[in-house]
Amino acid sequence: MSLNVAMDVEGVLADIHILFVNRYNEQHGTSLTKEDIDTYTEFPRKFDMTMEEWLRQTDEMWDQEWNCIPTIEERIEEKMAKLNERHNVDIVTARVAIDGVKKWLKKNGIQYGRLVYSAKKGMLDYQVYIDDSPLLCSELFSDKHQLLYTQPWNRSLDVSRMSNVTRVNGFDEIVEKLYSSAFLDNL
């Protein structure tokens, strides 16, 4: 069975949070880490910053410093190639600075079908979403499934009672799930 898969960018492929935290520490003389970004809907109090300001600064990073944004894992392009062999994997992002995202994907050799911008991902026609957003979990209809990529900002979400959410810790697990007949037959 070949699926239509929506692959998120930030927090799954691209580690913009690391770049952000490093810049923040340089500017404020702090020693915060990515682990300190432990909330999702508002920016953590430890950072002197609103959600809007975080979005503005990270938009700027996608525009001007996309080349400095690391991948979340090593050899992520090999795992993406493997997923593309079996499924139709589109990149779906809510980030408006999409030119930077496009250049970043190319630079990192990441294969995909289409690059889609959407602020309402759950309404799109995908069977599986690979995403770090804890909000998407409650937005998805029951015929869709989310592989929730573990990050500090979603760690406290208990997915054990969510029948259409599976927590994954890394791309090896993602590849394993999307090649497993037991998993695919249960969707």
Ligand SMILES: [Mg+2]
């Ligand atoms: Mg994300």
